[in-house]
Amino acid sequence: MTSFFGSVFWLLVTLGVLVTFHEFGHYWVARRCGVKVLRFSVGFGNAIWKRIGRDGTEYQIAAIPLGGYVKMLDAREGEVDPALRDQEFTSKPVWKRIAIVAAGPGFNLIFTLAAFWLMFMLGRPDVAPIVTAAPHSIAAEAGIQPGDRIISIDDHAVATWSDSLDTLAYALLGRVPLPVTVRGNDGRSRQLVLPLNELPPGQSVDKYMDKLGLDLNPVPPIVATVLPGKPAAEGGMRGGDRIVSVNGEPVADYVQFQQLVPKLAATSPQLHLVVDRGGTKLPLTITARHESLDGQPVSWVIGVQGMPREPAIIQYGPWRAMGAALQTTWDGTTRTFNMIGQMLSGKASTNNLSGVIGIAQVANASASMGLPWFLNFLAMVSLSLAILNLLPIPVLDGGHLLYYVVELIKGSPVSEQVMIVGQYIGLALLFTLMGLAFFNDIHRTFLS
Known part of the structure; x- marks a missing residue:
């Protein structure tokens, strides 16, 4: 509620x-x-508040908040006092x-x-455009690897995940091959093409994103904190260790590691991990415990905490902020007209339209x-x-x-x-x- x-x-x-x-x-x-305004209304229907201003305009807030109107003196709506004809709209x-x-x-x-x-x-606080790809997804088959950082999409540089998501969303509407530049964990840049043309027509952007299979900003499988007296500390794990595998299963990101521990410990609490410590692979044996950690529900735990996602913030001074505002407005305008054109031509599905409920949900989330x-x-x-x-x-x-x-x-x-x-x-x-x-x-x- x-x-x-x-x-x-x-x-x-x-x-x-x-x-x-x-x-x-x-x-x-x-x-x-020089036009006389009779009423300024925010909302439609019966007024829940109103007053008459010194200029003679009636200001009101109406019961149905889905719009508003300005009522002007208009000869098409009735007789106009001859003394006010010079203030009438159609004249x-x-x-x-x-x-x-x-x-x-x-x-x-x-x-x-x-x-x-x-x-x-x-x-605007954000996170870095670091991604991984779900197995057998379009992104994975295109060559996206765990930890890749998106540098540009369709030759447009991106600095945050939100920048990437906006560009991806509009590209998904058109379902055309999309060139992407990424930088891997080895520091090398790679040119990839996401074959968005393989997506089926007539679906919403949300469903296309699921099929694309990009996971935003995965947390690297690096241990930030080892809790004293817990199994990980007793087994020799240290902060900064990168987890390579658990019971022989390779680990791509920290979320996967969090899922593997209770799954494997339910079969046998004794876990065999391989960690990367300063470039050296070390085997560790850690016995998980079935307990509550930090007030969380009882589960199999070893007592470690992962690193936070890499933050990214876009912030400018007054002059550069105005340039960025103009560019963002222009980009939003061209994308919106392109989307309208694609919907009218049938290239994009009308399932992407949102109404009052969708706006309300996004308003609450953004606030x-x-x-x-x-x-x-x-x-x-x-x-x-x-x-x-x-x-x-x-x-x-x-x-x-x-x-x-x-x-x-x-x-x-x-x-x-x-x-x-x-x-x-x-x-x-x-x-x-x-x-x-x-x-x-x-x-x-x-x-x-």
């Missing part, structure tokens, strides 16, 4: 911040273009109407840049990771809102901009009948998109 309420809370925070910023863009530019030049409509997505882009800039200033990660999440959602609203779909900002471009070309406004038909088409498309995203959320959350 904590996760549920946390997801709901951070979803409301996310929508509240981004919707307010988007609608404030419309409001601010409308006021400066304004078309370039002013374009500016008012474009201001919402524009302010989302401004928010995206600001959030990324602050994130890079604060520093639990700290402010820089939540800022990263807000920036990406804000960018998605900007791009979505600019699509030429009636009822969205992009649809209105399309009408005004047509008006500029033909010299007169689009007919009311065309706008009504467009409204119905736009609503149908929008509800279809929302329904598909909601279905995907339900399937991922409850049926997968």
Whole structure:
């Protein structure tokens, strides 16, 4: 239940911040273009709070938090007081109407840049892009070895696992061979190609990642601490020892070692280990004990602790942070448009769409990771809102901009009948998109 309420809370925070910023863009530019704003609403439906400002605008928070709107004085919605006709929306030049409509997505882009800039200033904690590959997986067959560090993907340098994951996720949508440069434990770089074209069509990125078989940042099988008085200490193990094998089974990473100890000790507590100590292979015999260690459930233990994952943090000064924010925004924009194009062409599955439930889950997860990660999440959602609203779909900002471009070309406004038909088409498309995203959320959350 904590996760549920946390997801709901951070979803409301996310929508509240981004919707307010988007609608404030419309409001601010409308006021400066001389248009009277009747209502500024965050949310739809009945108001749960409202007040009238000194400018005569009604400000409200409504019960349904999935959006918002700015209601302007508009002759298409009823009679306009002759004294206020110079403040009416449709009486304004078309370039002013374009500016008012474009201001919402524009302010989302401004928010995206600001959030990324602050994130890079604060520093986003991450882990190094060190990987291993599951046996018989696509990554393993491509040549990924335990402890490989990803240097670049598709000629784009990566410094953290998150950088790698973002690039991989978009490449998986297209299912084309992906060049990767890695550096092994021996310090040598290797050029590999992940044959993503072998993946079956029509699946989500999550399923593709499972088939790819990359394990993020495995912990090396190195003992950091040997607890005094425990079996490992009694058997001669020391901090810094790299575990090579247990009972003849080779060990690739510390997680595998943690799984092998109880599995093998259940058959015979006496374990035969080989460790690498300063380049010399040493055999050790350690007798595991069936007990609780550090308050954990009773299990077969030998009394050692592994090394932490290698940390990586991206943090810049103000000027470089702005450059990184601009580049990240540009990369996110091009990737989003590429994804839309791939979905429309059928190359990428619509299973990758996420709705309110998915956004709520990611909001809660990113908030639990700290402010820089939540800022990263807000920036990406804000960018998605900007791009979505600019699509030429009636009822969205992009649809209105399309009408005004047509008006500029033909010299007169689009007919009311065309706008009504467009409204119905736009609503149908929008509800279809929302329904598909909601279905995907339900399937991922409850049926997968």
